Amino acid sequence: MQDNPVCDNRNAENNSPNGWVYTETVKEHFLNPRNFLMGDESQYPYDGVGTVGNPICGDQMRMYLQIKDNRITDIKWKTYGCASAIASTSALSELAKGRTLDAAQEISAAEIADYLGGLPEHKFHCSVLGHEALRAAIQDYRQNFDKARNAL
Numbered sequence: 001m002q003d004n005p006v007c008d009n010r011n012a013e014n015n016s017p018n019g020w021v022y023t024e025t026v027k028e029h030f031l032n033p034r035n036f037l038m039g040d041e042s043q044y045p046y047d048g049v050g051t052v053g054n055p056i057c058g059d060q061m062r063m064y065l066q067i068k069d070n071r072i073t074d075i076k077w078k079t080y081g082c083a084s085a086i087a088s089t090s091a092l093s094e095l096a097k098g099r100t101l102d103a104a105q106e107i108s109a110a111e112i113a114d115y116l117g118g119l120p121e122h123k124f125h126c127s128v129l130g131h132e133a134l135r136a137a138i139q140d141y142r143q144n145f146d147k148a149r150n151a152l
């Protein structure tokens, strides 16, 4: 089997304040992800949807937003991502719900990691997956909103 330099961590240093250990908050969000869309997505009405893939690992994320008066009133998401992506997106969904679209877009990877009590440094890229899906869903909403406004 050929080594994959991106996915092979056998020789990685302990490069995080948390080392190889996930915090209890990360584990809790992984095991009980908030706002995860269970079941048939066609049953969930949404105003914006975004789907992205992580080019580093090939994982995918889809996020659905309900929006009222420029504010996120509900979020649902699905993913083929790893434990860190699931925990990070769970945290992101909690942080973003209730915020204006602009404020939600400003949520950073560092804010997500802080919310979770830290993430191993080499898993930071996993939190980008939910963040990019959120941005894509907001962009989708804005494009549809502009189309509807221009049609008037």
Ligand code: FES
Pocket (backbone or CB within 6 Å): 054, 057, 058, 059, 081, 082, 083, 084, 085, 125, 126, 129
């Ligand atoms: Fe792919 Fe974490 S390894 S999202």
